[in-house]
Amino acid sequence: MVGAVSQAPVPASRRALLGAVLMFGILRATEGRKLKFVNLVYRHGDRSPISRYPTDPHMEKDWPQGFGQLTQVGMQQHYELGQYLQRRYKDFLNISYVRQEIYVRSTDIDRTLMSAESDLAGLYPPHGQQIFHPDLKWQPIPVHTVPVRDEKLLLYPLKNCPRYAELMVETENCSEYKEVQQANQDFLKRLSANTGIPYKNMLLRNVWSIYDTLYCEQVHNFTLPLWVTPAKMEHMRQLKEFVIKSDYGLYKPKEKSRLQGGVLLKQILQNIAQVVNGTNSTHKLIMYSAHDTTIIALQMALDIYRLAPNYAACHIFELYQEENGSFTVTMYYKNGSSSETHLLTLPSCTESCPLEKFILLTADVIPENWHEECQAHRSSIQIELILGLTSGSCFLLMLIILCVKLQCRNMYQSLGYQKLASQNEPDEEDHETRDNLKPKGSRGCLL
Known part of the structure; x- marks a missing residue:
């Protein structure tokens, strides 16, 4: 849960941003409310399954480009999302691509890179001199990335964080998690028999990947095994949602958010700060092409998560400067290219949340030093180990x-x-x- 304004700690970096907000908000009063900056995060489009279960009758060769790849449906979804963004920001962005206005970053994975390219094709069809081939209504636009091993912003859950690994062990030892695990033992046994996954390896989180494979096959009209009924699919979907909750919430959610979604939220607030204090006077739009877990981690940190994102789901942050010169943040969410866009409200704030209040309300999920906070709490582990060794020795x-x-x-x-x-x-x-x-x-x- 996001804490109250009076209770949230304000680290040094947040105080600096607050100071910039207040100073520039006073000095740069404008006439009328103006959109100043947009930062959005979207999930890739429709894809093939990531993997198959042992008894799956469908093989990787049955998918045109193999496992984990963007399909033509996914390309169309993001092309449509790009067209939507063009319509939404037609009075904010230049109708033609201007490299100073937009920055796009993607995870270094085929489906997110291709989704970003499809999105940009819809957002910036070439005009005039930008047309380099008369029969091609497309132009290349840069999409930036880093190797997966170096990804520290968009691929969740973030790796190499011992403290988060500890929290996950503690989560799975919590009463609520154990109760769900125990209540679903019979279902997991049947799932083990049907999928060929050994029962000893059939954990709650395995259900997520099984459901994903079956969902992809169902969407693309593959013939499903007889044991796959609507009731079983719904049961698996609910268990998937529980695993999502346990990964980013359920137990010590604020600390988990500081180690996960708070990292991305911190970067988005830094992007906003650069616009507010004038150090970024050119970028009007920053786009992050990522995954369902990226949006989940971000929305968990904001305490506004409801359900797992659909393909091409898009979370939008819009920064406005009000008539009195102050800044506000408004969030929107479009859960798929064909879905309606609706407002999101940060708990304890308004739809147009004053930026300084937005910063204060989210301060307790923003890491000051991620690497330090990711260090394992070895003292507690050592005490337990010593007690165990002492008891055994006695x-x-x-x-x-x-x-x-x-x-x-x-x-x-x-x-x-x-x-x-x-x-x-x-x-x-x-x-x-x-x-x-x-x-x-x-x-x-x-x-």
Whole structure:
């Protein structure tokens, strides 16, 4: 949940941005409300499945370009989204492509790169001198990217974050997660038998990939196995939504957001800050071509997530300068190229949220130093390890003492001696042994 304005901590970087907002908002008063900047994040278009399950009758060769690739349906979806953006911003962007106005970044994955290119084809059809071939209504526009191994902004969940890995282990040990896992054991067993995935490997998160494969096949009119019923598909979809919730929320959601979606939100706020303070006076539109998990992580950080995004879903941030010179942020969401666009409201704010308030409300999910915050909490792990080793050592020492006693007793008896002991001694020894052999209680999960 996003905290109240008075409770949210304001790090140094946020204070600097707030100062810029207030200063430039006063100095740059304008006549009427004006759109100053747009930052949007969209999911790639329709694609083939990422993989197949063992008993899947359909092979990778059955898809024109193989697994995980943008289909022609996906290309059309993003072309239509580009046309929509052209109509929406016809009075804001130049009708022709101007390189200073727009910056596009994509993950280094075929389907997102191709989605960005399809989107730009719809947004900027060539005009006049931009037409380099009379029969081709298209022009090349740069799409920037970085190698997947170096991606620290758009591919979620972000990798190489030990603390996030710890949080996921803790999440899966929480009562709510265990209850869902236990309640679905029979369903998972049947799913294991139907898909050929060994039951020992059939975890809740496996359901997401199975559902995705079947969904892609269903959309493209592949014949599905008889066991795939509408009820089973809906059951898998609901489990997918639960896994999404557990990945980015459910347990310590703010800390998860600082390590995940808050990273992208921080960059978007920095992009806005550059417009506000005048260091970016040319870019009117920044586009990020990414994935469903990108939008999920971002919306979880904003505490506005509802359902998994459709293909070509688009989350829009618009920065306005009001008549009095102040700045506001308005968010819109279009859940697919054929869906209506609707307003999104940050909790505890208005639809046109004052920028300084937007910054304050999101301050607790913005990381100050991601690398430092990603460090594992080794102290707690070491304490548990020490306690475990100490308990084990004590138990082992007790067994050794018991064995020595028994050996000595046998030796005394063989020499003709009889050990004299108090009447209660054997009972006390047996009681202590039983206590040490009792199973230790599982550690609870505090939300």
